[in-house]
Amino acid sequence: MNINLTLFGQMIAFAIFVWFCMKHVWPPITQAMQERQKKIADGLDAAGRAQKDLRLAQEKASITLKETREQAAQILEQASKHANTIIEEAKQQAQAEGERLVTGARAEIEQEVNRARDELRAQVATLAVLGAQQILESQVDTKVHDELVAKLASQL
């Protein structure tokens, strides 16, 4: 319980411990802690930036998507319009072709009819001549009466 030299011994020990702590313990520990704090701060910063980037990218993506949709709609519209015109054209063409075909067919039919009529006429004339021959019982010279036959046939 006496105060004695121990006091000075303790003071010296205290001074040495404090000095050692100040020189060799405190700086590396606080330095590393500060470094970690900086790392964490940087990490958080980067995370914040990344989030912002992500938001921007999402916005951009949605804009692009919207544009693309519009474009697609436009293209569809154009395509259907185009298709309509094509169909319309095709219809018109087909109609024209059909009319042409019908006209051609009609003309052919008329020709055919005319030809058949002519033929018929000729045959009828021949028959008439033959009939007349038989009726007259005399030879009608076809060559002589060709003119007459032709006149007859044209009258039929």
Added chain:
Amino acid sequence: MANNPVEYIQHHLQNLVLGVHPDKGLMFAHSAEDASEMGFWAIHVDTMLWSILTGVLFIKIFRKVAMNMTSGVPGTLQNIVEMSVEFVEGMVRDTFHGRSPLIAPLSLTIFVWVLLMNSLKWLPVDLLPSLAHMIGIPYFKIVPTADPNATFGLSIGVFFLIIYYSIKIKGPGGFAKELSFQPFNHWSLIPFNLFLEILGLLTKPLTLALRLFGNMYAGEVVFILIALLPFWAQWTLYVPWAIFHILVIPLQAFIFMVLSIVYLSSAHEDHNH
């Protein structure tokens, strides 16, 4: 060892003293009378031994961590060390408004060292003294902070720093002025102010040391008293008292540290500016 309770208690409260006896020369004191006759030129070997052991333990652990410090993911020990460093740093930041590279490491040293020295109290009071007795050492008191020499050693160290920083920050004139013109700013009251301020200044290390010493010494006495009970009854008091010291031991270390910071902070404050 001791025959009656009084002798037992006195024996346990006696340090192992190495000193120069006026009649017998350099020797270990074999009684309290020997020790008091040695006067100032003696040293408490047990106090020195245990305080240096705990101090070296502190330095070793913290140095080891400081060497292997990583700013990445810390290990368990590094975590503990960082927690204590952060705790002390926070205390210093909150309390101390000057700028000094010394205060924070000083506070850390005080806190951890006092904590470790106080922790020796958890060792059973008879264990180490009995072992020491077996190898012929008459006295062995292991808690350094229950020795006023240790607590005064710390508080006087802090006191010197208070004086040093007061003079460094305020200048010798400023410091003298602060002592002379506070709390009453009038020339006629200079002697009264001086008396008050110097008393206040000297009270700082005194209270710092006596608070810690008183707490630890009283706790020690109670542990010794509990040890006087029959062995089967001791735990009923020993266990609550030891649990109570889970509070007392860090609290006293903390108070010593905080008050040191506060005193050094006021030494840094220049009232004239």
